[in-house]
Amino acid sequence: MVLAAVTRSKRRKRNGSGLLIFSLPAVIWFATFMIYPLFSMLYLSLTDWRSLISSQSFVGFAQYAKVFADPIFWSAFQNTLLQLVIAVPTMTFLGFMLAYYLTLKPVGVTLLRIVCFTPALMSLSAKSIMFFGAFAPDGLINGLLRSVGLDSLTNAWLASESTALYSIIAIDIWSGIGFTAVLLAVRMSGISPEIFEAAEIDGAGHWRKMWRISYPVSKDYFGGLFMLQFLWTAFNSAALILLLTRGGPGTSTYTLSYLMYSKAFVGQSIGYSQVVGVSLFVLGLFGMWAIRRTFRSVV
Amino acid sequence: MQTIFTRTPKLLAVSAVITASMVLTGCAAETATDGAASAPAANDAPLTILSQWGASDAEGLVLAETIAAFELETGRTVELTVVAGEGSDAKRTFEATVLAGSEPDLIFTNMYSSTVNWVDDGAAVAVDQYLTAWGLDSVIQPSALDVWRGSDGAIRGFPYSGLQWPVWYNTNLLEQAGVAAVPKTTDELIAAVKKLSAANIQPFAIGGNDWSGTKLFMQMVQNYLDDDASKELLTNGGYCANPDAMKGVDLVIDLVNQDVFLEDSQGLSYDQMVASYTTGQAAIMYTGQWAFAAVPEEIVSVTEFGGFPISSDSVWSKPTAYNSQNGVGISISQNGVKNIAAVEEFVKFMFQKSTVSNFAVNANVIPVVIPTGVDATGADTLFVQSVTALPEIVSYIPMPDDYVPGAVINALNGAVSLAFTKGNDRLTVCSALDAVYNSAK
Numbered sequence: 156m157v158l159a160a161v162t163r164s165k166r167r168k169r170n171g172s173g174l175l176i177f178s179l180p181a182v183i184w185f186a187t188f189m190i191y192p193l194f195s196m197l198y199l200s201l202t203d204w205r206s207l208i209s210s211q212s213f214v215g216f217a218q219y220a221k222v223f224a225d226p227i228f229w230s231a232f233q234n235t236l237l238q239l240v241i242a243v244p245t246m247t248f249l250g251f252m253l254a255y256y257l258t259l260k261p262v263g264v265t266l267l268r269i270v271c272f273t274p275a276l277m278s279l280s281a282k283s284i285m286f287f288g289a290f291a292p293d294g295l296i297n298g299l300l301r302s303v304g305l306d307s308l309t310n311a312w313l314a315s316e317s318t319a320l321y322s323i324i325a326i327d328i329w330s331g332i333g334f335t336a337v338l339l340a341v342r343m344s345g346i347s348p349e350i351f352e353a354a355e356i357d358g359a360g361h362w363r364k365m366w367r368i369s370y371p372v373s374k375d376y377f378g379g380l381f382m383l384q385f386l387w388t389a390f391n392s393a394a395l396i397l398l399l400t401r402g403g404p405g406t407s408t409y410t411l412s413y414l415m416y417s418k419a420f421v422g423q424s425i426g427y428s429q430v431v432g433v434s435l436f437v438l439g440l441f442g443m444w445a446i447r448r449t450f451r452s453v454v
Numbered sequence: 455m456q457t458i459f460t461r462t463p464k465l466l467a468v469s470a471v472i473t474a475s476m477v478l479t480g481c482a483a484e485t486a487t488d489g490a491a492s493a494p495a496a497n498d499a500p501l502t503i504l505s506q507w508g509a510s511d512a513e514g515l516v517l518a519e520t521i522a523a524f525e526l527e528t529g530r531t532v533e534l535t536v537v538a539g540e541g542s543d544a545k546r547t548f549e550a551t552v553l554a555g556s557e558p559d560l561i562f563t564n565m566y567s568s569t570v571n572w573v574d575d576g577a578a579v580a581v582d583q584y585l586t587a588w589g590l591d592s593v594i595q596p597s598a599l600d601v602w603r604g605s606d607g608a609i610r611g612f613p614y615s616g617l618q619w620p621v622w623y624n625t626n627l628l629e630q631a632g633v634a635a636v637p638k639t640t641d642e643l644i645a646a647v648k649k650l651s652a653a654n655i656q657p658f659a660i661g662g663n664d665w666s667g668t669k670l671f672m673q674m675v676q677n678y679l680d681d682d683a684s685k686e687l688l689t690n691g692g693y694c695a696n697p698d699a700m701k702g703v704d705l706v707i708d709l710v711n712q713d714v715f716l717e718d719s720q721g722l723s724y725d726q727m728v729a730s731y732t733t734g735q736a737a738i739m740y741t742g743q744w745a746f747a748a749v750p751e752e753i754v755s756v757t758e759f760g761g762f763p764i765s766s767d768s769v770w771s772k773p774t775a776y777n778s779q780n781g782v783g784i785s786i787s788q789n790g791v792k793n794i795a796a797v798e799e800f801v802k803f804m805f806q807k808s809t810v811s812n813f814a815v816n817a818n819v820i821p822v823v824i825p826t827g828v829d830a831t832g833a834d835t836l837f838v839q840s841v842t843a844l845p846e847i848v849s850y851i852p853m854p855d856d857y858v859p860g861a862v863i864n865a866l867n868g869a870v871s872l873a874f875t876k877g878n879d880r881l882t883v884c885s886a887l888d889a890v891y892n893s894a895k
Contacts, residue, residue, distance in 0.1 A: 400868075403869070406868065422894060
């Protein structure tokens, strides 16, 4: 019996060593490209570092004090929250509804799927050029408004403080809805048709089938997509803003992501940008925690 | 700034002579090395150059032509990398190559933003010793060298070009609207714009969404600031607390509210501004000599340069304009030091009389060399106007690029766009400007 126990222990050790050997490349990769950069960001946020070719000086939390006292940071923080609160739920819930429609297999569903997925296939530069033209003072949107006699509603959409951020958010939503819908439709197509047929017999309409059957069944998947859209929106907004508004007018389209880019590559303050990076990281963690709690399956 | 183009009385009297046998005093000087180029060194390492002049721009084309001539004359090979667009793109590219240890030998960019720190950061070298050894200290204007001098007194590179930044007036459109002369005061400007609008002609085009709008905004604010006050404000900000700067902000807001600028100017870019003017739609625009080459002949013939009109209580006596000796210069990297023989040959070649003249005549590059007089027959009409007539009719005021901290200037664009937005008050504008300065401190 003792011998058997020793043998089991040896086997476990051997299995453990094998697992370690096989997982070592992944562990090294993760440590090199995930953990190290994370600690680098934390360290660099405590430095005063002008540019990549200049020398650094350690200033500790003075850099945090400076950043947190800067109104531009709080403006960017506020804009980021607004962008997340409006864009992410809108694109995922509308995407969900569109996905439900796709699962009904309407006429031309294949074409519709392609159309829905098109924004995901467009490069950011192409999207930016398209929307720059649409939102320009003499662009498509104002042209349409003028053509129907709504001249008073025309605006310099990307250059007006009151509309610039919402224009960016609208582009986010446009880009995200179709993509989310196509992915959710894949999940929802796995739901047994018998469930829907039974619901129909009980008198359920589309609205109830959508929210009482499709949504609970795909809630985990929906939560996962919600989290991904949250992270993409929070961390990747810099590029679109760089191409369309560069944070302006004023600071109305500064987001944390853009502020991080701007301070590192234009503003000659890498230390500042890394404080923004840490803030964004914390916001991302909090958001992930909140989303997990919200969409955690009750089953 | 000492202009190298001063009109002689003869030139003033006989304009025809200007185009026929124009003497642009100081287009180039003999370098100490003219006719003394080193022997061909075909076996040496290639000379590598990074330039912010676009490959299809006039400057870029002449640079390529110059390099070809240099290769032919010396037997050396030159590898040119062009990173066009805003100068900051070329700067970032250079810094990336420094990190990789593969930086080019020479960099063509301006002494601005991160360039100022390259010598301190060890990415480039001070050129004082080369300037003397290569005889260029007697070729380049001392005032231009001062622009390229760091706080420690060391010269960061060889300044090569200056710039002129006038206001452009389409006299044909002004005439059509009943405006007899280019406006010299803000009252005249407002009156002219009213007539233009009544005649359905677009007034003053400006890229209120980018650097062109920022420069014009600064220029309008400087209407109330003398040299020293301008430099102080541009360097340190503090708009809200500066009564004279606030008078300037009020002037801008007033002009915007009086529809002097195109509708929704805060949403327009530099390219849109140039397009409006060069297609004959807008009567007025604001850009520098780098745009001369792209202007169609029918617009060239009706374009008259002037400064930005001054108010009745301005500190300046004539309409204002920017000029600078900080157009583009040549920096030497650490790799360039290792390839110094080739660098020396090329830099001397760039400062040869024929090369400088070629850049002036064919690329509208305003040289910063010591005046000696050179035949520049064939120079662009607008170029000639900008270096001969313009200096007579404007007050040159401190150029923002020479004073605004590099960490601030790009972020100012967003703040300035608020000034071009109708309905914004002075506090909104000045607070946004001060926030940008404070954020960079």
